[in-house]
Amino acid sequence: MSDKQPPTPLPASTVLLLRDGAEGLEVFMVRRTTKMDFAAGALVFPGGKVEPSDGVPMLRERCGDVSGVDDFQLSLRVAAVRETFEECGVLLARPHGKREIVPVDRVRALEAKYRDALMRDEIGIDTMIEAESLDLACDLLVYYAHWITPVIRPKRFDTHFFLAPAPAGQAALHDGEESLDSLWTYPQAAIDAFVSGGYQVMFPTYCNLKKLDRSRTVTEALDRARGEPVVTVLGQHRKMPDGTRHVLIPRAAGYGVTEVPDRNEPSGKRIVEEI
Numbered sequence: 001m002s003d004k005q006p007p008t009p010l011p012a013s014t015v016l017l018l019r020d021g022a023e024g025l026e027v028f029m030v031r032r033t034t035k036m037d038f039a040a041g042a043l044v045f046p047g048g049k050v051e052p053s054d055g056v057p058m059l060r061e062r063c064g065d066v067s068g069v070d071d072f073q074l075s076l077r078v079a080a081v082r083e084t085f086e087e088c089g090v091l092l093a094r095p096h097g098k099r100e101i102v103p104v105d106r107v108r109a110l111e112a113k114y115r116d117a118l119m120r121d122e123i124g125i126d127t128m129i130e131a132e133s134l135d136l137a138c139d140l141l142v143y144y145a146h147w148i149t150p151v152i153r154p155k156r157f158d159t160h161f162f163l164a165p166a167p168a169g170q171a172a173l174h175d176g177e178e179s180l181d182s183l184w185t186y187p188q189a190a191i192d193a194f195v196s197g198g199y200q201v202m203f204p205t206y207c208n209l210k211k212l213d214r215s216r217t218v219t220e221a222l223d224r225a226r227g228e229p230v231v232t233v234l235g236q237h238r239k240m241p242d243g244t245r246h247v248l249i250p251r252a253a254g255y256g257v258t259e260v261p262d263r264n265e266p267s268g269k270r271i272v273e274e275i
Helices: 057-062 071-088 104-119 125-132 187-195 203-212 218-227 268-273
Strands: 010-021 024-032 047-049 093-095 134-136 142-148 157-165 179-185 236-239 245-248 259-261
Touching: 010 071, 010 218, 024 071, 024 187, 024 203, 024 218, 047 071, 057 071, 057 125, 057 134, 071 104, 071 125, 071 134, 071 157, 104 125, 125 134, 142 203, 142 218, 157 218, 179 187, 187 203
Parallel strands: 010 157
Antiparallel strands: 010 024, 010 047, 024 179, 093 134, 142 157, 236 245, 245 259
């Protein structure tokens, strides 16, 4: 048996940006470039790893009502807002001391001035917030799910999912670097596209789309998430008699499934489709 320790999962945040569509709830998703070293080519929600600057102390006073949120959880929310701005140009922020979200014309000006530097890690979100006298609207984020990559994977993330209503007037669009395409989609439509082979979707994304599809409106989805506990999912692998591996997840996580074939197995995709 190897004494090699599994890699430590990197803290990360992911945002399910929501809006009400003509036929129900819609969620924004991006398709990652095939050059990425994680989830290459997959249809995902905007997000990424937490950066050190997401935990700068000054941000606590510039994040809306975050009373009761500890420093780590706050850094996750800051990362969620930053990644949403970087990946799709949507900024969940307010003029300092105000309640209304930053208007779209100012968002476009901020994007032109700061987005590339943020994406290249040349500055942190705190630089923009302080220079432009803004507050991050972290209070709009609703905690939704928590998945940790299984220990057998070579690259691991400790990923926290949040729901957020899309600000009126702000157009979400992929960045053209980390993601090649983007769309607003009904959750079931994204699932159907995966089943038909139109998109690659990771298992946590699939599960969270299925969970989101229980709600018909943004308000219903946010209220449901506020009322349900978030149970951490750390998939455990079990070897089956035929030599394949199954992934076990806790029933309490609320996904309606507790065991599926490993998606890395040849038979995995087919059976996941049948859940």
